[in-house]
Amino acid sequence: MKSLLLVPYTFVLLNWAAVAALICFLRGRGLEGLWTEPGAAAPERAATLLRPARS
């Protein structure tokens, strides 16, 4: 029974996470702790992602 109740609970909780993630993303600074220290260099653009590190 408890397991059954956990399914809708988990569904709602994990969907709510997308809203919380959007708020974090829009606030910007809230994300700092998610990847690195504040004041680090700005993210590179995707073009650099596609350049092979070694040919």
Add this chain to the structure above:
Amino acid sequence: MGVFEAVFWLSFFVVSYVYVGYPLLVAAWSRVGRRPVRRGPWQPTVSLVIAARNEHETIEGKIDNCLRLDYPPEKLELVISLDGPTDGTDRLVVERAAAACGSLRSIRVVRSERHEGKAAALNRAVEAASGEVLVFCDARQRIERGAIRELVADLADPSVGAVTGELLLLDDDEREAADGVGLYWRYEKFLRSMESRIHSTVGATGALYAIRRELFAPIPVRAILDDVIVPMGAVLAGKRTVFEPRARAHDRVCPPEVEFRRKVRTLAGNFQLLALMPELLRPWRNPVCVQFLSHKVGRLLVPHFLVLLLASNLMLREGFYLVFLVGQCAFYLLAGAGALVRNRARTGAVRAARAGLGREPLEPALLKGGHRQP
């Protein structure tokens, strides 16, 4: 049709497509458009890359785990990138690496004095790595002995650029978890498996994935989702990223509240991904654009449409709409009951810990560790 009906049916379509329609679509698509992977007995040199910060409790076990892998030791290299650890992880790594010297082709330790983030740590590790294939894994999860062989067997197919392994979330009985988070993760893996059969998965599991060295490009320093950016880079370069269920890593299933925190991080990473790699949204650039939109972007949209579905349904309370509203309310009541059950379990655990034995409350322990889903 009124405005509320239009909003209701649009919301209903989006939610049901993302959670039901899309899985059915990829299941059917994988039957007619299956692209098998031509596996082979390839044995390239492999660099096993681990980025670690404060992993005092797990890193020794992880190194031992890597030393026991079933892969020719003369072709296997271990690269550990330390990201400004403050808990003595660096000392443990150096001691353990010195003790294991000669067990593998090489064991390299690279270290940053300050904490710069996982992406920067991985970039440093790859600079130091010499293998033809890079295998990324996290410090905590344990890899099965044959996992590397299984990953590189898929890379014998020249159309495959990256391979993701399978993460098994185990419960206290050492069985694959099947309730709450465990069930959700099984659903995720089903989607990955189907997507892989068609072309590529839209990401990998950070616990275990491999990529050809020449396809790796430095990860943007502030990127959150290296395990999506790296494999999607391979897809954009014209290769496939496939799911290999025979390459397995193990982890403990975590409570939904812990999963919630990770999910916030992962989904924030998906928003970031749209800014970093906008070409993923362009069908002429991204061969798995439909999958990316349905699987990744759809998940970002669903919660907003769930709110609209309930709000519009409250304005429509006749016939079918009334039945649907009752169903929605029942679902959310069950979710509320689930929250109460979880809350009771957590409170009980903390009380039990406080009452006896002088132990620390369990909650901090619950909030440590765990996996991350892309």
